Amino acid sequence: MSDVSQRPSRLTGGAFGLLPHLLLFVAILALWELAVMTGVITSIMIPQPSAVAAAIWKLYVTERTIYEHFFITLTEAVVGFLIGAAVAVSLAVASALNEPFKRYVSPYAIVLNVTPGIALTPVIIAWFGYGMGSKMALAAIISFFPIYVNTLTGLVQRHGDREDLFRSVGATDRQVFLKLRVPSALPLMFAGFKIGLTTALIGAVVAEFAQATAGVGVLMSRFSFQLNMASSIAALLSMTLIGLILFYSMEFLDDRVVFWRRESRRAAASRAKARRWTALMGKEED
Amino acid sequence: MAVSDSTLSEGAGGGLSLRQRRILTHAGIFLTLIALWEIGSRAGWLDPLFYPRPSNILRSFWLIYVQNGNVWYHLYATMILVFAGFAAGSILGVGLGALVGFNPLVRRFIKPYVIVLEATPRIAVAPLLIAALGFGAPSKVAIIMLVCFFAPFINTLSGVVNVDEDRLELFRSLGASKWQTLRKLVLPDAVPVIMAGERLALTAALSGALVAEFIQRNEGIGSLILVYTRNLNMASAFACIFTLTILGFLIFRGMEWVDHHVAFWKHEPGLERVGRRRRRKMKEALDE
Structure with a gap:
């Protein structure tokens, strides 16, 4: 009931909220366009919005050059992130389970953290070549630390009462870890994944700037050096798009995996469980 | 026993x-x-050509720091830019963050742009800025500024906005002025968050400087790493990278120190130190 009554009001509220935003956006674009047209801003340095729109049209529709580069950069960032996350999570789990291991690994993790990962770019390119491998490697290296530190922090949290409860009903170490420590670490882990994914994209793009044959970063630096600023901004906006895709995919996963943090998701999960439960009961009655 | x-x-x-x-x-x-x-x-x-020996890296340290001494010039060039860009970017970030945070209307309108900015790899703007501002220090500082801007901006914004409602109520009911509310309620909670943003910003500044130097390749520690790697002088490249590790560590510790002194009330030793000083002052005042 409450769902139905809330929905329309939320919709209209959204529309009313959206209109001023749109107006402001259009006004900014119009002012910008006008400034370039009257020569207040030189179009070589900052191109007018219509030129950027034309460049986007060209990249995405008429010449369709962007797609190849787009997917290369996206793949580099995602694969790099997956490698970095796999290493980070396994090291963090090992560190959480084994105190000496944590003690002897953490200094190296800290050294890796205080070194600007980006400084490794030329070396990584010398090691892994000009192709996608070097971009994935850099993405993996710089996404490692936020994931490691968040996972470790999540796993070693103190639970006090809850752990006492687990112990008092005779839970094994394994059960305490899987049913208490891991679930309560998940929100922090996902926060780490979100940071890691953003930094992975940065790693891929920076490696592309340094040396590469394909990717949005290459496209962008090529356009910049040709002083084709409109296309360069179009390429930059494509990176924003990649960033948004990555961020919202992770947000979606976060919502599904850590469903108990959101009221609506928790309700959906318990509804599904209740359905399964009644189905099971029904079958037993037959 | x-x-x-x-x-x-x-x-x-x-x-x-x-x-x-x-x-x-x-x-x-x-x-x-x-x-x-x-x-x-x-x-x-x-292969020592790609994976330099520790002994060679040590020799390279000696070479670039003492015998040739060429690293100093580049280190200086990089650090000047880092601090200039950091100062400009973080002041801008804190200023705009406070401006936006204290103004609900501006906050509502700026939110979508912040989300878009957050998703963009900000370092990616480097080639654009270099094309717009030309080679040289201005474009480098602009890149560092841009990279430094965001963390202080967001943290100032959230620090100013996330004021505890109950405490605000208490302040209002006791008839606190706007200035008192700001000084005694908003700032004590916001400053530690802002300082956390500044710490992130200074680390990002170093990365921003390196990217700018990778693209411009004229001076600075980033271009030095690039040149050494191109010449397959990996030992010297690693000496430079470890230099940055030390630098990163110093920045980390330095910012920690600044944090403990600026936001002293969040840390036990700082609280005691300031408490002692205040007690002493009060005692002197009473003695007189």
Whole structure:
């Protein structure tokens, strides 16, 4: 009931909220366009919005050059992130389970953290070549630390009462870890994944700037050096798009995996469980 | 009894505390790794052309710091830009963050742009800025500024906005002025968050400088790393990278120190220090 009554009001509220935003956006674009047209801003340095729109049209529709580069950069960032996350999570789990291991690994993790990962770019390119491998490697290296530190922090949290409860009903170490420590670490882990994914994209793009044959970063630096600023901004906006895709995919996963943090998701999960439960009961009655 | 026995026997046996033994183990592991690396390289398992030997890296340190001394110039060039860009970017970030935070209308309209900015890899704007501002210091500082801007901006914004409602209520009911609310309620909670943003910003500044130098390739530690790697002088490249590790560590510690002094009320020792000073002052005032 409450769902139905809330929905329309939320919709209209959204529309009313959206209109001023749109107006402001259009006004900014119009002012910008006008400034370039009257020569207040030189179009070589900052191109007018219509030129950027034309460049986007060209990249995405008429010449369709962007797609190849787009997917290369996206793949580099995602694969790099997956490698970095796999290493980070396994090291963090090992560190959480084994105190000496944590003690002897953490200094190296800290050294890796205080070194600007980006400084490794030329070396990584010398090691892994000009192709996608070097971009994935850099993405993996710089996404490692936020994931490691968040996972470790999540796993070693103190639970006090809850752990006492687990112990008092005779839970094994394994059960305490899987049913208490891991679930309560998940929100922090996902926060780490979100940071890691953003930094992975940065790693891929920076490696592309340094040396590469394909990717949005290459496209962008090529356009910049040709002083084709409109296309360069179009390429930059494509990176924003990649960033948004990555961020919202992770947000979606976060919502599904850590469903108990959101009221609506928790309700959906318990509804599904209740359905399964009644189905099971029904079958037993037959 | 058993515990004290074992600690006694340990103390008698090694003559070392637990802490000292841990440090020794750390050093042992570190030296073993280095030795393995060196041996692996000498035995031909690791190509020294790509994976420089520890001994060669040490020699490179000597070379670039003492014998040739060329690293100083580049280090200086980089750090000047880092601090200039950091100062400009973080002041801008805190200023705009406060402006937006205190103004609900501006906050509502700026939100979508912040989300878009957050998703964009900000370092990616580097080629654009270089094309717009030309080669040289201005474009580098602009890149660092841009990279530094965001964390202080967001943290100032959230620090100013996330004021505890109950406490705000209390302040209102006691008739606190706007200035009092700002100074006694908003700032004490916001400053630690802002300082956390500044710490992130300074780290990002170093990365921003490196990217700018990778693209411009004229001076600075980033271009030095690039040149050494291109010449396959990997030992010197690693000496530069470890220099940045040390620099990163100093920045980290330096910002921690600044944080403990600026936001002293969040840290036990700082709180005691300031408390002692205030007690002393009050006592002097009373004595008079």
